[in-house]
Amino acid sequence: MNMVTPExxxxxxxxxxxxxxxxxxxxxxxxxxxxxxxxxxxxxxxRRHQLVYAALGDRMREEIHALSMKTLTPDEWKA
Structure with missing residues (x-):
């Protein structure tokens, strides 16, 4: 099994x-x-997290066991 990398x-x-x-x-x-x-x-x-999970697809279920995330709009990030 391949190691999951941040990249x-x-x-x-x-x-x-x-x-x-x-x-x-x-x-x-x-x-x-x-x-x-x-x-x-x-x-x-x-809903933001659901968009990220959708982008990861099956990887979330099969490969990635723990993912915490911060999801921001560009304006929120600038602040």
């Missing part, structure tokens, strides 16, 4: 969401993502 998670997120900024850090088991996207404008936190 591979970041690539999946940016392939599915037009991000202005995306960073993922982690140790292979637990990951933290900062995702900044205009697509989050007007959405509640739960």
């Amino acid at each position: 591979s998670i970041q690539a999946s997120i940016t392939a599915g969401i037009d991000c202005t900024h995306c960073t993922v850090v982690g140790d292979g088991h637990h990951f933290e993502a900062l995702v900044v996207a205009q697509a989050f404008e007007g959405l509640r936190s739960v």
